[in-house]
Structures are given as structure tokens and as C-alpha cells.
Amino acid sequence: xxxxxxxDVYDTTLRDGAQQEGxxxxxxxxxxxxxHLDELGVGFVEGGWPGxxxxxxxxxxxxxxxxxxxxxxxxxxxxxxxxxxxxxxxxQVRALLEAGTTVVTLVAKSDARHVTAALRTTLEENLAxxxxxxxxxxxxxxxxxxxxxxxxxxxxxxxxYALAVVRAAADAGAEVVVLCDTNGGMLPPWVTSxxxxxxxxxxxxxxxxxxxxxxxxVANSLAAIDAGAIHVxxxxxxxxxxxxxxxxxxxxxxxxxxxxxRVLPEGALREVTRITHAVAEITNVPPVxxxxxxxxxxxxxxxxxxxxxxxxxxxxxxHIDPQAVxxxxxxxxxxxxxxxxxxxxxxxxxVDLSGDREALGRLTxxxxxxxxxxxxxxxxxxxxxxxxxxxxxxVRPSFFDVESWRVxxxxxxxxxxxxxxxxxxxxxxxxxxxTGEGNGPVNALDAALxxxxxxxxxxxxxxxxxxxxxxxxxxxxxxxAVTRVLIETTDGVRSWQxxxxxxxxxxxxxxALVDGLVHGLHSSGVTRR
Numbered sequence: 001x002x003x004x005x006x007x008d009v010y011d012t013t014l015r016d017g018a019q020q021e022g023x024x025x026x027x028x029x030x031x032x033x034x035x036h037l038d039e040l041g042v043g044f045v046e047g048g049w050p051g052x053x054x055x056x057x058x059x060x061x062x063x064x065x066x067x068x069x070x071x072x073x074x075x076x077x078x079x080x081x082x083x084x085x086x087x088x089x090x091x092q093v094r095a096l097l098e099a100g101t102t103v104v105t106l107v108a109k110s111d112a113r114h115v116t117a118a119l120r121t122t123l124e125e126n127l128a129x130x131x132x133x134x135x136x137x138x139x140x141x142x143x144x145x146x147x148x149x150x151x152x153x154x155x156x157x158x159x160x161y162a163l164a165v166v167r168a169a170a171d172a173g174a175e176v177v178v179l180c181d182t183n184g185g186m187l188p189p190w191v192t193s194x195x196x197x198x199x200x201x202x203x204x205x206x207x208x209x210x211x212x213x214x215x216x217x218v219a220n221s222l223a224a225i226d227a228g229a230i231h232v233x234x235x236x237x238x239x240x241x242x243x244x245x246x247x248x249x250x251x252x253x254x255x256x257x258x259x260x261x262r263v264l265p266e267g268a269l270r271e272v273t274r275i276t277h278a279v280a281e282i283t284n285v286p287p288v289x290x291x292x293x294x295x296x297x298x299x300x301x302x303x304x305x306x307x308x309x310x311x312x313x314x315x316x317x318x319h320i321d322p323q324a325v326x327x328x329x330x331x332x333x334x335x336x337x338x339x340x341x342x343x344x345x346x347x348x349x350x351v352d353l354s355g356d357r358e359a360l361g362r363l364t365x366x367x368x369x370x371x372x373x374x375x376x377x378x379x380x381x382x383x384x385x386x387x388x389x390x391x392x393x394x395v396r397p398s399f400f401d402v403e404s405w406r407v408x409x410x411x412x413x414x415x416x417x418x419x420x421x422x423x424x425x426x427x428x429x430x431x432x433x434x435t436g437e438g439n440g441p442v443n444a445l446d447a448a449l450x451x452x453x454x455x456x457x458x459x460x461x462x463x464x465x466x467x468x469x470x471x472x473x474x475x476x477x478x479x480x481a482v483t484r485v486l487i488e489t490t491d492g493v494r495s496w497q498x499x500x501x502x503x504x505x506x507x508x509x510x511x512a513l514v515d516g517l518v519h520g521l522h523s524s525g526v527t528r529r
Contacts (some may be wrong), residue, residue, distance in 0.1 A: 008231035017239030084123035134172035170204035184213030184437025195227035207231030217246035265270020273326035380499035400427035428456030489516035
């Protein structure tokens with residue numbers, strides 16, 4: 001393929017992304033993430049560093065048997081040979097061959113200061129290390145990409161030596177030389193200048209690997225591509241050490257939707273929101289809500305002025321159609337909401353308010369009053385949905401009647417603590433009294449309420465609390481302050497959020513808990529029994 005026509009999307013989530021603080025991937029996790037990356041259609045999936053990290057060595061061994069990639073090519077990552085050692089005798093170089101991948105990405109020092117201070121060798125030996133290792137891998141029929149570590153800092157310090165490393169790699173048979181902003185300290189104009197100069201000075205395809213320490217990783221990647229780079233490295237969700245790597249999805253979406261450059265298989269871009277969130281579930285590091293394109297807030301609108309315009313034409317306040325990246329427009333209901341916001345949110349939830357201006361006006365005023373009292377419907381769609389039904393039908397969805405509830409927390413002789421709750425409800429035509437124990441008052445109330453309702457509503461068996469957040473409002477009031485609780489409930493397939501506000505955490509939690517169960521039953525099509 002001609003260099004001018006070629007473009008590589010290279011994902012390093014499993015290696016560089018896994019260096020993020022608090023992110024730990026098992027071998028099984030890595031296999032699952034690799035399968036998602038293949039589904040997205042990235043050109044290359046960097047699996048890790050065999051020989052240096054035992055878990056990565058195991059990953060490549062298992063991948064050979066368990067992982068079938070249809071769109072992507074698996075790459076092993078490693079370093080050039082050690083100083084003073086033959087490439088064929090270096091155990092880590094041998095481990096790269098034993099990983100069995102067709103592509104090997106080598107990291108090499110390209111900043112003269114790192115060669116002498118970190119490697120503790122000569123500049124000439126470093127060039128030999130690059131050439132020897134690449135030559136060996138090429139003789140073994142491996143495609144080789146070279147990551148020129150600290151390239152931009154090194155080029156600004158000693159451009160002649162940085163270029164010498166690139167030329168040594170090219171002469172030995174490297175397919176691509178990737179210029180790395182390892183410290184993440186560059187700005188786009190600097191990247192443009194350096195890549196333009198290097199592109200004119202050497203005859204080898206160039207790539208870009210950017211870190212986000214200046215907040216410019218995506219911009220720096222795009223600047224490098226605009227200056228001639230045909231290979232971009234990054235991670236899903238911008239994972240990576242310190243402030244992260246270039247967010248590969250944002251780079252790809254910018255290229256396809258803004259620059260008109262196809263870099264993923266046809267239709268793959270529509271899957272990015274689903275895939276980034278699926279990977280986040282595996283890593284247990286949620287994507288940032290405000291992330292471009294795939295973030296939960298990427299197409300969320302709050303101000304009433306925006307809503308009025310969006311009702312006329314959604315494109316007036318959105319830079320792309322959210323469906324292009326598999327996302328959705330969301331209207332946030334808050335005290336900033338006007339009638340247009342409420343109307344659009346109702347439409348999003350399947351209720352047309354355009355023909356009932358009186359109900360729309362009353363609901364808008366109710367939302368503003370509730371928000372002033374501490375509620376936040378923008379983070380609790382399920383609670384707003386129940387309110388919406390109440391104002392449009394005159395009846396709030398209900399599946400049981402609460403007679404009373406109470407909860408007691410006691411400290412035991414051994415120093416432990418246990419909470420016990422009692423609830424009295426009418427459900428399924430009967431008065432039910434049930435108790436439940438838990439490691440806290442909310443857990444105990446949840447257990448007691450479920451015990452009371454399960455005979456009438458076995459559907460609740462699949463409902464679980466997925467998240468619980470507490471915020472003290474008007475904290476200047478101290479222990480007398482109003483409390484807001486947000487609860488996320490899931491049935492294993494979908495999830496929904498409810499809000500409760502009260503004079504104490506238990507009261508607020510009870511309101512959010514009840515709303516969560518009611519909304520779950522209502523949205524599942526269950527009728528009152």
C-alpha cells in the first residue's frame with residue numbers, strides 16, 4: 001500500500017492504558033477488551049510486553065489459543081536489546097519472538113540525554129541497539145514499528161541525533177517510526193513544526209503517540225497527522241498513566257466526521273459509544289461523562305434557550321448527529337429548564353406534551369420548585385418520569401401503599417454494628433409486615449421492602465442497587481442540613497436513577513428507594529396486583 005493511502009489506527013489500551021492509576025486488568029479482562037477492540041475495527045491491538053510482565057506473557061500464550069481477531073492485528077511490545085548484548089541473546093527480545101505475533105513494536109531512546117543518563121551507554125551503541133534488534137526481527141519475518149521514546153523533547157534538544165535514530169530504524173527495516181511525546185508536554189504548533197521537518201528529512205512513514213499532560217493529546221495527534229503522520233496510537237477512554245493518552249475514539253471521530261477521512265471499517269463508528277462503555281465495565285473505570293462523542297453528557301442540553309432552538313432543529317445546538325457515534329441527545333430537566341426543555345424531555349420519555357399546555361406549565365413550575373428544594377432531576381430520569389406520568393394522567397404509578405417504616409441501628413458487644421428495618425405495606429391485596437437486616441440503615445430498608453413485596457411482585461428479584469450517592473445541601477446548617485440521595489437501580493439489562501430529598505439520609509434514601517422499585521416495575525410493563 002502506498003504511504004499516502006495508508007493509515008494505521010493503533011490501540012495501546014492493554015499496555016499503555018493499563019498503566020493508569022487504579023486500573024488493573026487480569027488476563028481474562030485483556031482478552032475481553034481485545035475482542036471489543038477488534039469489533040471496533042482498529043488496525044492494531046497492542047497486547048502488552050511479553051517477557052517483562054508475566055501477565056502479558058500469559059496473555060499472548062492464551063490469545064494464540066482463545067482469541068480470534070477478524071479486523072485487527074495483535075502486536076507485541078518490547079524494547080531494543082540491552083547495551084553490549086547480541087539481539088539474539090537478549091531474553092526479552094526472544095520473548096517478543098515467542099509471543100508469536102506478526103507485528104512487534106519496539107521502544108527505543110531517541111533523546112540523547114536519556115541514552116547517556118537512563119541507558120548509561122553511548123549514543124553510537126544506542127543506534128546499534130536499534131538496528132540490531134530490528135534486523136533480527138525482520139529476519140524472523142516480523143513487521144516492526146519503532147516507538148521513538150521522548151522524540152519531541154529529544155528533537156528540540158539535539159535534532160541531529162533524534163533523526164539519526166529514525167534513520168537507523170528505517171535502514172534496518174522498520175515499517176513505521178512513531179514519534180512519541182512521552183512526557184506529554186508538547187503543544188500543537190510545536191508538533192506540527194517537528195513532524196513537518198522530520199517528514200521532509202527521512203524516507204519512512206511516521207506515526208504519533210501523544211500523552212495528555214498539557215490537555216493536548218488529541219490536538220497534538222491531529223496536528224501530527226495533518227503534518228504527514230500516517231499512524232496514530234491511543235487508548236479507549238483516554239486511559240493511561242498521569243493524565244492519560246490520546247483518546248483514540250476522539251481522534252478517530254474527528255478524522256472521520258470532521259476531516260472526512262475513513263479510518264475505521266464501514267459502520268464501525270456507530271458502535272463506539274457502546275464499545276467504550278463495555279470496556280469501561282471491564283476496567284471498572286467509568287468513562288468521563290463529558291468525554292467528546294461517547295460521553296453521557298456529550299449531547300445533553302440543559303438551558304431552556306437551547307431547548308427552544310433544538311425543538312425547531314436539533315442541529316442548531318449539536319455539532320453532529322449523535323447517532324453517528326451511537327450516542328443520543330438528552331434533555332436535562334433542572335431549574336434552568338423552560339417549557340421547551342420539559343416538552344422535549346417528555347418526548348424523549350415517550351410522552352407528548354405539545355397538546356396539553358396547561359399540564360406542561362404546571363409541570364415546569366413543579367420542577368423549578370422541586371429543584372429549589374434540593375431535588376435534581378437531571379441526574380434522576382426515573383424520578384422525573386414518575387412525575388411526568390402524574391402530571392399527564394393525574395395518577396402517579398403505584399404498586400403498593402406504604403403504611404409505615406422504621407429502622408434501628410445498634411452496636412453489638414463485639415464492636416460490630418447491625419441495622420434492622422421494619423416496613424408495613426399493602427401489596428397484592430394484603431397487609432404485609434416484613435423485617436430486614438443490613439450493614440446499614442438503607443441496606444436494611446431495602447431488604448425489608450423487598451421481603452414485603454416479592455410475593456406480589458417476583459419481578460423485583462432481578463432488581464439490585466448499583467450505586468448510592470449522598471450529598472449534604474446547605475452544609476452551613478451542619479447536622480440540620482437537607483440531604484439529597486441519588487440511587488441507581490438495575491435489573492441486569494438496564495439501569496435507572498432516582499432521587500430523594502429529606503431532613504436526614506434515611507428519609508431521603510427511602511424516597512429514592514421506593515421510586516426506584518416503582519419505576520422499574522412500571523417501565524417493565526407490570527400492572528398493580
